[in-house]
Amino acid sequence: MVDEPLVHFRWPVRVYWEDTDAGGVVFYANYLKFFERARTEWLRSLGPAQEGMRRAGQGMFVVSETRMRYLRPARLDDELTVTVCLTEKGRASLTLVQQCWRAGTLLVEGDIRIGWVVPQADDALRPARMPAEVLAALPVHTDAAQS
Amino acid sequence: MVDEPLVHFRWPVRVYWEDTDAGGVVFYANYLKFFERARTEWLRSLGPAQEGMRRAGQGMFVVSETRMRYLRPARLDDELTVTVCLTEKGRASLTLVQQCWRAGTLLVEGDIRIGWVVPQADDALRPARMPAEVLAALPVHTDAAQS
Amino acid sequence: MVDEPLVHFRWPVRVYWEDTDAGGVVFYANYLKFFERARTEWLRSLGPAQEGMRRAGQGMFVVSETRMRYLRPARLDDELTVTVCLTEKGRASLTLVQQCWRAGTLLVEGDIRIGWVVPQADDALRPARMPAEVLAALPVHTDAAQS
Amino acid sequence: MVDEPLVHFRWPVRVYWEDTDAGGVVFYANYLKFFERARTEWLRSLGPAQEGMRRAGQGMFVVSETRMRYLRPARLDDELTVTVCLTEKGRASLTLVQQCWRAGTLLVEGDIRIGWVVPQADDALRPARMPAEVLAALPVHTDAAQS
Numbered sequence: 383m384v385d386e387p388l389v390h391f392r393w394p395v396r397v398y399w400e401d402t403d404a405g406g407v408v409f410y411a412n413y414l415k416f417f418e419r420a421r422t423e424w425l426r427s428l429g430p431a432q433e434g435m436r437r438a439g440q441g442m443f444v445v446s447e448t449r450m451r452y453l454r455p456a457r458l459d460d461e462l463t464v465t466v467c468l469t470e471k472g473r474a475s476l477t478l479v480q481q482c483w484r485a486g487t488l489l490v491e492g493d494i495r496i497g498w499v500v501p502q503a504d505d506a507l508r509p510a511r512m513p514a515e516v517l518a519a520l521p522v523h524t525d526a527a528q529s
Numbered sequence: 530m531v532d533e534p535l536v537h538f539r540w541p542v543r544v545y546w547e548d549t550d551a552g553g554v555v556f557y558a559n560y561l562k563f564f565e566r567a568r569t570e571w572l573r574s575l576g577p578a579q580e581g582m583r584r585a586g587q588g589m590f591v592v593s594e595t596r597m598r599y600l601r602p603a604r605l606d607d608e609l610t611v612t613v614c615l616t617e618k619g620r621a622s623l624t625l626v627q628q629c630w631r632a633g634t635l636l637v638e639g640d641i642r643i644g645w646v647v648p649q650a651d652d653a654l655r656p657a658r659m660p661a662e663v664l665a666a667l668p669v670h671t672d673a674a675q676s
Numbered sequence: 677m678v679d680e681p682l683v684h685f686r687w688p689v690r691v692y693w694e695d696t697d698a699g700g701v702v703f704y705a706n707y708l709k710f711f712e713r714a715r716t717e718w719l720r721s722l723g724p725a726q727e728g729m730r731r732a733g734q735g736m737f738v739v740s741e742t743r744m745r746y747l748r749p750a751r752l753d754d755e756l757t758v759t760v761c762l763t764e765k766g767r768a769s770l771t772l773v774q775q776c777w778r779a780g781t782l783l784v785e786g787d788i789r790i791g792w793v794v795p796q797a798d799d800a801l802r803p804a805r806m807p808a809e810v811l812a813a814l815p816v817h818t819d820a821a822q823s
Numbered sequence: 824m825v826d827e828p829l830v831h832f833r834w835p836v837r838v839y840w841e842d843t844d845a846g847g848v849v850f851y852a853n854y855l856k857f858f859e860r861a862r863t864e865w866l867r868s869l870g871p872a873q874e875g876m877r878r879a880g881q882g883m884f885v886v887s888e889t890r891m892r893y894l895r896p897a898r899l900d901d902e903l904t905v906t907v908c909l910t911e912k913g914r915a916s917l918t919l920v921q922q923c924w925r926a927g928t929l930l931v932e933g934d935i936r937i938g939w940v941v942p943q944a945d946d947a948l949r950p951a952r953m954p955a956e957v958l959a960a961l962p963v964h965t966d967a968a969q970s
Contacts, residue, residue, distance in 0.1 A: 400709045404549035414852035415694040547856045557739045558708035562841040596743045696845035
């Protein structure tokens, strides 16, 4: 683990009433929404091809595993930054480190594994190799590659 | 308007952390979730045919209009009862009065209009007459019929 | 009702997975989240005083009534604009017209009534007159004033 | 790891529209809502003392870490069972294994770590030892104790 992971993408998130709970802090499940927004915007930034593929039924990413560490709570009106760092690039799945910061304070950190799946006729989602254009659009260098 | 509307269905709802906001009360949008759960269970109680129709692409209900009055807040752990009362039965749409109670106290009240739609090839939702079996499954007597 | 209501504020909203449902469209309750975000940003744009007042327990706005008309569905990845128009300004409550647009197409429209409340020692929310600095920060001209 | 973890509690969850996304399946963050509901009901089943303690500001559990494995998707109308198994009991934190089943099929599994915190005057949440009555109410035997 490196102290300063390579960050491939940053996305701002503002905390609204909808995100908080009666404890006065952001409900723990909602950081997964923030992380998903940042991943979506990161993938969008890599090229619009994936949107078209999903709509054409050629496949999409789904989350297969998450590991979240909740260090400090975010509160109403906080301005957060969510980061995306690609740390492992396989043929069928990716591992990302995502972090949620408020200014210089790390609030929540997660390891997120996403896999490529192709919808089947019976609505099942079959794991599959990523299409070449998806693989080609991803960053070349990852933390793993650097170490 | 009658003081005691005819209630066709009741559904219990418990308030969890996910439903509340930093004000310590249920977030206003979440009562629409509670109302939707009660409508779903009411429709399910009228017969499984609708589930099959939706899955077969023959149509489903969508909400076209809501009018909500927020009288008193619900809080964490509250045990609520959500009611459904069919007040108008058209060929293509229904009007329901739904209420959210905590014991004998009315917290939130809504008029909800739902219409039957059929998904089109281009993903649009076309309004349509309800199938005969849906119409037949609905209660015969409504407030309107009684007055 | 005027065709082109005076718009006091616009706020962009992107549709993410979290906002959609199995019908492929934005879940009806989630437009209330979008509307709340736009109201919050509108109030923030009028001055930071209200944030301080809420945190100091001096009061805040809560929603007392909504009337929503769902005209056309929004879908994943849509870029929406949510508007805020103040149409009635009372001593203790405001009425807003809010709309959700995708480019030139109106998708959802709502009349939202919000009232000023002051938290009590027993956690109840007592309706109260808006503080002078809140009233003073609001736009002078509304649709009602214009007609 | 044992094949059949000791289950201390089971809670039924029905999948509604609010839980699903445009992929036709339950949105990944929402399983954390299901897990939280089951934990809340499990704690409630152990005695009402904790509710009173939270309301009196004496402390409550917050989630410090989650590890989730998404094996198969749940869909609209599914009837799920969420389990709670206490696997580690410390003085200040607990580790639970929670699973989400549809009939005999395991869909999602998580390791959840919750810690006792006491709200401070400045709204911070200070980690603290669990009160004796909370510790006493927890099950004596855990998987760890059995192995």
